[in-house]
Amino acid sequence: MESTLNKLACIALLAALGGCATKGAPTTVYDFGPLTPAAAPAATAAAALPALVVADVNGPASLDSNRMYYRLLYADAQQARPYAQNAWSVTPLQLLTQRLRARLAQAGVKVLATTDAAVGMPVLRLEADDFSQNFDSQASSSGQVSLRASLFRAHKLVDQKTFTRSTAARSADAAGGARALADSSDAIAADILAWLNTLPAALPQ
Template sequence: MINTFRNGVAMAVAALALGACASKGQPTAQYDFGPPPTQTSSASTVGALIVADVTGPAALDSERMYYRLLYADARQSRPYAYNQWTATPFQLLTQRIKTSLSHGGVKVLSATDAAASATVLRMEVEEFTQNFDSATSSQGLLRLRASVFRDHRLVDQKTFSSSKPAPSADAAGGVRALADASDAVAAEMLTWLAALPPSK
C-alpha cells in the first residue's frame, strides 16, 4: 500500500515537472544533412548539366519535419513539434544532389545558365519521411523520380528509392537516416547519368 502511494506521488511529481517544462516552451532544434560524404563514383562523361530545383508535394515545401507511425496509422503524416529543417526538404535535396554531382565530375549549372547547356535534370520527390515500424525502430525513406531532357526532349527517366535505418527513434535519428538515404540516391543517380548516351 505504501509502495503504491509512493509510486503515485512520484508519477504526480513527474507529470508536474513535465507540465512546467512544457509551459516554459521548448527551443526548436534545427537540422540539415550535415557534411557531404567523400565521393567514390564519377560521372565525368556527363559534361555540363542544368539541375533544376527539386519539386514535390506541397506538404514538403516547408521546414517542418514529418514522420509516420506505420504500426498505428500509416496514412497519417505527423509533424515533430520541436524539430525542423533549416530549409525545405526540396532546397536541402537540391543542394545535396548538386554537390554530389559536382564532386562526381559533373559541371553543374542552374536554370539561369540555359544557354550553356541543352541537357536538363529534373527531379520530383514522391516520398521523404521517417517511418516508424515500431516505437523503437524507424527508417528514413526517400523516393524521387528523375528525368533527363535534351533540347526539350526526354532522354531517360528513372525512379530512385532508398530506405536507411535511423540510429535512434527520434528526430535526430530520422535526420541521419534521411541524409544517408539522400546520399545513396545521389550516388545511384551519378551511375545512371554516366550510363546515358552522350550528347551529340
C-alpha cells in the same frame, strides 16, 4: 484490453517524439550535415559527364515546409505527424536540391542552374515522391526517399527513372531520422550518377 494498451503505448511514443509541445521550448534545427567524400566508384563513373542543368527539386506541399514529419506505420500509416520541437533548416525540397547538386559537382559534373543554361544543354528535372521517417515499431524507424528523375535535351525526354532508398535510423527520434534521410539522399545521388553514366549518347561531348 489489448487495444487500450496499444493506444497507451502510442501516446507514450508520441510524447517521446515531441508530439506534445512544451510552451517556450527551443526548436532543434537539422540539415544534411557536411558533404563527406563520395564513394570512389560513383565519382569515377561520373568523371566523364559534361555540364548539366539541374533544376530545383519539385514535390508535394508538405515538403515545401521546414517542419519534420514522421509516420507510425504500425498505428496509422496514412497520418503524417509533425515533430513539435524539431525542424529542418530549410525545406526538404531545398535540402535535396542542394545535396544533389553538390554530389554531382563533387563527382566532376559541371552543374548549372536553369538561369545559366545555354540552348541545347541537357536538363535534369527531379520530382520528390517520398521523403519521410517511417516507424515500423516504437523503437525502429527508417528514412525513405523516393525521387523521379527525368533527363531532357532540346525539350525532348531522353529517359526517366525512379530511385528509392531506405536507411535504418540509428535512434528512434528526429536526430536519427535526419541522419537516415541524409544517407538515403546521398545514396540516391550516387544512383543518379550511375544512371546518367549509362546515357552518354544523350549528352553533348
